[in-house]
Amino acid sequence: xxxxxxxxxxxxxxxxxxxxxxxxxxxxxxxxxxxxxxxxxxxxxxxxxxxxxxxxxxxxxxxxxxxxxxxxxxxxxxxxxxxxxxxxxxxxxxxxxxxxxxxxxxxxxxxxxxxxxxxxxxxxxxxxxxxxxxxxxxxxxxxxxxxxxxxxxxxxxxxxxxxxxxxxxxxxxxxxxxxxxxxxxxxxxxxxxxxxxxxxxxxxxxxxxxxxxxxxxxxxxxxxxxxxxxxxxxxxxxxxxxxxxxxxxxxxxxxxxxxxxxxxxxxxxxxxxxxxxxxxxxxxxxxxxxxxxxxxxxxxxxxxxxxxxxxxxxxxxxxxxxxxxxxxxxx
Amino acid sequence: xxxxxxxxxxxxxxxxxxxxxxxxxxxxxxxxxxxxxxxxxxxxxxxxxxxxxxxxxxxxxxxxxxxxxxxxxxxxxxxxxxxxxxxxxxxxxxxxxxxxxxxxxxxxxxxxxxxxxxxxxxxxxxxxxxxxxxxxxxxxxxxxxxxxxxxxxxxxxxxxxxxxxxxxxxxxxxxxxxxxxxxxxxxxxxxxxxxxxxxxxxxxxxxxxxxxxxxxxxxxxxxxxxxxxxxxxxxxxxxxxxxxxxxxxxxxxxxxxxxxxxxxxx
Amino acid sequence: xxxxxxxxxxxxxxxxxxxxxxxxxxxxxxxxxxxxxxxxxxxxxxxxxxxxxxxxxxxxxxxxxxxxxxxxxxxxxxxxxxxxxxxxxxxxxxxxxxxxxxxxxxxxxxxxxxxxxxxxxxxxxxxxxxxxxxxxxxxxxxxxxxxxxxxxxxxxxxxxxxxxxxxxxxxxxxxxxxxxxxxxxxxxxxxxxxxxxxxxxxxxxxxxxxxxxxxxxxxxxxxxxxxxxxxxxxxxxxxxxxxxxxxxxxxxxxxxxxxxxxxxxxxxxxxxxxxxxxxxxxxxxxxxxxxxxxxxxxxxxxxxxxxxxxxxxxxxxxxxxxxxxxxxxxxxxxxxxxxxxxxx
Numbered sequence: 001x002x003x004x005x006x007x008x009x010x011x012x013x014x015x016x017x018x019x020x021x022x023x024x025x026x027x028x029x030x031x032x033x034x035x036x037x038x039x040x041x042x043x044x045x046x047x048x049x050x051x052x053x054x055x056x057x058x059x060x061x062x063x064x065x066x067x068x069x070x071x072x073x074x075x076x077x078x079x080x081x082x083x084x085x086x087x088x089x090x091x092x093x094x095x096x097x098x099x100x101x102x103x104x105x106x107x108x109x110x111x112x113x114x115x116x117x118x119x120x121x122x123x124x125x126x127x128x129x130x131x132x133x134x135x136x137x138x139x140x141x142x143x144x145x146x147x148x149x150x151x152x153x154x155x156x157x158x159x160x161x162x163x164x165x166x167x168x169x170x171x172x173x174x175x176x177x178x179x180x181x182x183x184x185x186x187x188x189x190x191x192x193x194x195x196x197x198x199x200x201x202x203x204x205x206x207x208x209x210x211x212x213x214x215x216x217x218x219x220x221x222x223x224x225x226x227x228x229x230x231x232x233x234x235x236x237x238x239x240x241x242x243x244x245x246x247x248x249x250x251x252x253x254x255x256x257x258x259x260x261x262x263x264x265x266x267x268x269x270x271x272x273x274x275x276x277x278x279x280x281x282x283x284x285x286x287x288x289x290x291x292x293x294x295x296x297x298x299x300x301x302x303x304x305x306x307x308x309x310x311x312x313x314x315x316x317x318x319x320x321x322x323x324x325x326x327x328x329x330x331x
Numbered sequence: 332x333x334x335x336x337x338x339x340x341x342x343x344x345x346x347x348x349x350x351x352x353x354x355x356x357x358x359x360x361x362x363x364x365x366x367x368x369x370x371x372x373x374x375x376x377x378x379x380x381x382x383x384x385x386x387x388x389x390x391x392x393x394x395x396x397x398x399x400x401x402x403x404x405x406x407x408x409x410x411x412x413x414x415x416x417x418x419x420x421x422x423x424x425x426x427x428x429x430x431x432x433x434x435x436x437x438x439x440x441x442x443x444x445x446x447x448x449x450x451x452x453x454x455x456x457x458x459x460x461x462x463x464x465x466x467x468x469x470x471x472x473x474x475x476x477x478x479x480x481x482x483x484x485x486x487x488x489x490x491x492x493x494x495x496x497x498x499x500x501x502x503x504x505x506x507x508x509x510x511x512x513x514x515x516x517x518x519x520x521x522x523x524x525x526x527x528x529x530x531x532x533x534x535x536x537x538x539x540x541x542x543x544x545x546x547x548x549x550x551x552x553x554x555x556x557x558x559x560x561x562x563x564x565x566x567x568x569x570x571x572x573x574x575x576x577x578x579x580x581x582x583x584x585x586x587x588x589x590x591x592x593x594x595x596x597x
Numbered sequence: 598x599x600x601x602x603x604x605x606x607x608x609x610x611x612x613x614x615x616x617x618x619x620x621x622x623x624x625x626x627x628x629x630x631x632x633x634x635x636x637x638x639x640x641x642x643x644x645x646x647x648x649x650x651x652x653x654x655x656x657x658x659x660x661x662x663x664x665x666x667x668x669x670x671x672x673x674x675x676x677x678x679x680x681x682x683x684x685x686x687x688x689x690x691x692x693x694x695x696x697x698x699x700x701x702x703x704x705x706x707x708x709x710x711x712x713x714x715x716x717x718x719x720x721x722x723x724x725x726x727x728x729x730x731x732x733x734x735x736x737x738x739x740x741x742x743x744x745x746x747x748x749x750x751x752x753x754x755x756x757x758x759x760x761x762x763x764x765x766x767x768x769x770x771x772x773x774x775x776x777x778x779x780x781x782x783x784x785x786x787x788x789x790x791x792x793x794x795x796x797x798x799x800x801x802x803x804x805x806x807x808x809x810x811x812x813x814x815x816x817x818x819x820x821x822x823x824x825x826x827x828x829x830x831x832x833x834x835x836x837x838x839x840x841x842x843x844x845x846x847x848x849x850x851x852x853x854x855x856x857x858x859x860x861x862x863x864x865x866x867x868x869x870x871x872x873x874x875x876x877x878x879x880x881x882x883x884x885x886x887x888x889x890x891x892x893x894x895x896x897x898x899x900x901x902x903x904x905x906x907x908x909x910x911x912x913x914x915x916x917x918x919x920x921x922x923x924x925x926x927x928x929x930x931x932x933x934x935x936x937x938x939x940x941x
Contacts, residue, residue: 081426084759132931144759148699151762152927155703155867159923162788163916169785176784180773210450213435214442218426221488224389225495226415226443266430270475273435305777311770319763323747326756 003275006268010282017289021059022051024293057188062292062306063285064191065183065247066257068198070284071205072243073258074265074277078212079236083263083325084147087122087244088255089318091153095125096248097179098157101164101172112193115249121157122241122248129153178252181307183292190250197246201239202281209274212236216271254307256314257284263321342367342530343388343418343499348397350380350387357383359554360397367498370525371532372541375551376575381534382423384551385503388532389420401499415443419495421488423503429477433487436476437463440494462493465520481508489517493524500524502533506540518544542566542588550574562588618887621880625894629678632898636674636905642666672803673795677904677918678897679803679810680795680859681869685896686817687855688870689877689889693824694845694852695757698878701871702856705761708865709768710740711857712791716775729861730805737853737860740764745849793866793919795904802862809858813851814893820848821889828883866919869896872926899926 022034029051036042037051073086087093099121103109109117133149161179165172177184205212211232214222219229247254261284265276288306291313295304343365350358357380365371373381386392388399390406399406401417409417419440427436440462441455463469466486476484485508492500502521506514522544525531535541541548542562550558550565552574558565566588571579579590638649648663684702691700691707702708714736718724724732748760776787789796826833827841827848856865877892900918903926907916 078428081428128931135931147759147762148704151704152868155923156927159792159867159920162792163920163924165785166789166917167914172785176777179784180777207447210442210445214439216428216431217436217439218422218424220386220389220391220424221420221422221426223391223411224415224418224420224422224501225439225491226412228411266428270432270435271428271430272432304774308770308774308777311773312767315763315767315770318766319747319760322759322763326748326759 003269003273003279006279007275007282010279010286013286014282014289017286017293018059018063021062021289021293022055024297025050025055058183058292059289061183061187061191061250062288064195064198065251065254066261066284066286066288067281068201068243068247068284069254069257070261070280070287071202071277072240072247073284074262074271074280075205075212075236075240075243076258077262078216078271079233079240080146081216081218082146084144084259084318084322085150086256086258086262087240087248088154088253088314089147089259090150091125091129091157092122092241092244093248093253093255094154094157094161095121095123095128096245097121097253098161098164099124100249101161104175105164105167105171111190115194115197115245118245118249119242122245125153125157126237126241128156177305180305181252181254181310182305183251183295187250194246194249197242201243201246202277204239205236206274206277208232208235208239209277213272252307254288254310256310256318257287259321260314260317261287263317340367341365342402343532344400345388346398346400348384348387348394348399350383350392350394350396357554358387358394361554361556362397363549363556363559365499365530365532367530368525368528369530369546370522370544371530371547371549372535372545373532373549373551374535374538374541375557379551379574380554381551382503385420385501385532385534389418389501390414412443415495415497417497418499418501419492419497420501421492421503421505423507425481425484425488425508427476427484427488429475431476432472433468433474433476433479434459434463434472436487437468437472437490437494440491440496443495443497458494458496462490465493465523466490467516482510482513485509486513486517489520493520498529500529500531502531504534504536506535506537514540538566538571539587539589543586562586566590615881615884615887618881618884618891621891622894625891625898629894629898629901632901632905633674633678636677636901637667637670639905639909640666640670668800672800673798673904674901675803676798676806676862677795677901679806680863680866681873681897681900682814682893683806683810683855683859683896684866684869684900685873685877685892686814686889687852688896689874689885689892690817690820690848690852690855691870692874693827693885694848696828697758698875699871700758700761700874701868702852703865703867704758704765704871706740706744706763706765706768707737707761707853708856708860708867709765709772710853711737711860712865713768713772714739715861716772716787720775720778726801726861727805730809730858733861734854734857737857738850740768741849741853745846789917790864792917792923793864794917795863796915796917798862806858806862809854813855817851817855817893818889820851821885824848824885828885864919866900867923868927869900869922872922873899 019031019034023029023031029047033047034051037048041052042048069087076085076087076090077083096118099117100114103114103117129146129149131149132152133146172179211227214225214227215229215232217225222229222232244258261280262271264283265271265280269276269279288310291309292306295306295309298304341364345361345363348358348361349356361384373384375381383392387394390399390409393407401409401414406414437459438455441458444455463472466489468483468487468490471479471483471487479487485505489505500521505517505521509517518540521531521533525546533545545562547560548562548565549556550570557574558570566581568579568581568590571577571590578593580593580596582589582591634646634649638644638646644663644666648660652663652667688701691702691705692698694700711733714732715729718729718732744757744761744764747764748757772791776784776791823844827845859865873892873896876895877888881887881891899922903921904918907918907921
């Protein structure tokens with residue numbers, strides 16, 4: 001598929017799912033009602049309030065989270081030249097969660113202040129994952145070793161999280177949804193001041209896109225083509241990690257959007273250039289919005305957590321990607 | 332030997348370049364000069380430092396001692412982008428993401444000529460098209476890298492290096508992955524590039540290829556330059572015996588010099 | 598040439614015994630005895646060593662207080678030793694099968710398979726605790742078979758691990774869906790179990806684990822004699838006359854059976870198999886006959902010490918052994934690997 005039609009297609013899917021998201025729920029709302037609620041809002045009409053306060057806020061959160069995680073995953077996959085990498089498989093999510101829990105337990109932080117421990121946790125997780133991968137691979141450059149390093153990192157940090165929670169479970173009672181990754185009704189509050197992270201991150205990613213593309217040809221070739229590999233790699237990591245962290249801060253560790261969205265992008269329109277980045281952004285948003293619709297309606301009136309729905313679907317997708325990658329390599 | 336080369340301008344010089352990992356020296360006080368318009372082949376046994384030498388010339392590694400000068404300016408003083416406008420390199424690793432489209436891949440060669448806000452100018456497109464035609468990959472323009480054979484990919488990467496339109500072309504074992512026809516085609520292209528006034532420096536494995544296409548051959552061994560000159564002066568049985576440790580008989584076919592093991596030729 | 602001596606008895610018995618593994622085994626056994634005594638002695642109420650030894654001697658009457666404390670303490674210590682040995686064995690078996698030193702029941706999805714079966718069995722079908730080990734066995738077997746089938750034609754040795762990792766992630770998500778159903782207290786308890794905790798081990802658990810261990814550990818030791826060809830890779834192994842596919846399937850199933858009772862009783866202990874296998878190979882080299890028993894003892898020793906430290910050092914806080922192994926163990930392992938590599 002060419003980039004143009006691809007972008008049109010994903011944009012259409014995006015708006016279609018937005019509409020579906022606003023109408024679907026525990027109770028179906030007629031499109032006319034949704035339209036009224038959006039453009040002719042009546043604060044006394046309960047159904048209008050439901051559409052705006054419960055669905056629109058969730059929709060925005062889901063779209064934001066999907067977009068930033070997808071871009072973060074694409075950037076990581078490109079600069080590390082590794083199709084299996086994503087914020088969750090590198091352990092970034094687990095690292096951020098662990099540090100947020102430490103922040104709450106040790107310093108009683110809350111709200112906006114939690115972004116900083118989460119950011120430190122994200123960088124720490126990447127450092128540990130690289131270290132572990134370096135030891136695991138013993139100098140050979142094997143894309144699989146980075147994933148093993150990431151898995152070790154994730155276990156390491158989630159153990160630490162578990163321990164801190166077990167010290168005082170009651171204190172984290174209202175965090176359970178966040179711990180497994182869920183879009184709550186009040187998640188738009190942290191988003192209200194976190195969105196600049198995502199917007200600047202994606203903006204810079206668009207600007208740096210060409211340099212990042214060069215890096216996919218290998219460090220040496222990129223250098224002789226005129227990019228500074230170390231600078232580009234460091235800069236891209238400095239973009240990708242805060243992007244993922246800003247999503248973790250809002251909804252908790254939602255995995256695999258960052259893995260699956262870049263793969264869909266690559267499959268449909270290739271991975272080079274700014275159109276691919278735009279496609280990936282929208283694709284991520286579409287995936288999380290769809291997952292949120294599924295979480296709200298599959299077992300309605302019971303709510304599932306978006307994080308667990310994503311983990312289940314994403315895990316299966318990861319399995320398929322792994323088997324396909326390995327088969328291709330064996331062939 | 333082309334007469335013009337002797338008078339041509341020196342574009343790249345190495346002065347007493349020494350390089351080593353840890354204690355052991357990979358390159359030992361190497362001094363060389365490369366002129367525009369010549370096709371230089373660097374040959375030698377595995378591990379003699381020829382790829383390292385090429386990487387040092389490209390500024391990918393910085394020498395422990397000595398200087399590399401491009402037009403009388405140290406290579407280290409160039410920014411990567413500026414350097415890429417003067418010098419293109421085809422790296423040895425055959426690496427490119429499977430999802431990338433060939434015309435995008437070749438287009439990467441123009442990166443050094445792009446500004447933040449100017450891309451895809453008529454000049455860029457002209458260079459990309461010319462490079463793809465030269466390497467006979469125009470038909471592959473819309474294919475994805477993952478669908479290509481190793482040889483096709485190698486030709487596309489060569490097209491990328493040509494699109495870079497740099498005065499110096501460094502090739503690290505460019506005939507890897509290629510079949511017989513395309514090996515010769517690629518070397519012929521390299522020679523044509525030299526004929527248009529570029530300096531082409533290639534690391535080659537095959538001595539026959541080197542003698543057939545290169546104007547000048549640098550024979551390396553143990554991090555030192557053992558011989559440097561016209562193919563016939565360098566590829567002598569004595570030099571081959573000294574470097575590779577086998578006794579050979581040299582046969583010539585026109586320009587080509589073929590070395591056969593003495594024991595096999597009776 | 599290896600230093601060895603030969604055990605000769607008449608014409609029937611002729612066993613060469615390597616000196617180094619024998620010495621390592623002896624040293625580890627002594628260490629394990631010492632640490633066991635300390636594990637029995639230490640705790641929220643520390644006993645005197647005399648009391649512990651008197652309690653251990655069947656012909657001497659211990660005082661009532663010691664017996665009461667010991668009744669709580671011995672199952673835990675027993676389970677720690679056996680669980681450590683079994684997980685290490687399982688990990689080493691998988692390392693041989695996948696020809697990758699990083700294999701571990703937790704990384705190959707087998708632990709998660711057992712966990713999923715236990716969680717579903719306990720939370721959804723309300724199985725009694727006695728059945729959980731069998732549920733765990735079924736889950737572990739099923740996962741092992743799925744992973745083996747998916748990775749069957751993949752030649753790369755990391756392939757098996759990656760497929761296992763992916764299967765483990767899917768199962769982990771399924772487990773999580775069930776775990777979040779019961780509120781935060783229940784969630785925290787599940788969470789602690791899902792990282793391995795010896796806190797609620799009973800005498801019944803100890804008996805059950807001991808029974809499984811009595812069957813499986815000797816079997817593994819016997820199997821270790823047949824494992825050498827597998828280290829060469831499937832094709833080469835077949836070339837020297839082994840039947841690698843059947844053998845690796847059998848060994849994988851055995852590895853799953855080894856962790857099943859542990860997952861049911863204490864939850865999975867991540868990375869213990871990996872760490873024990875690495876230490877064992879660093880100590881005695883690559884011969885499976887030598888590595889297997891050493892790995893067992895290493896695993897037992899590590900889990901035993903981790904549990905004792907976790908429940909005594911940070912009092913009144915009790916750190917679950919599994920968490921201590923994952924955090925301290927993995928960090929120590931990474932640092933050790935780093936040091937050993939830079940010194941080389």
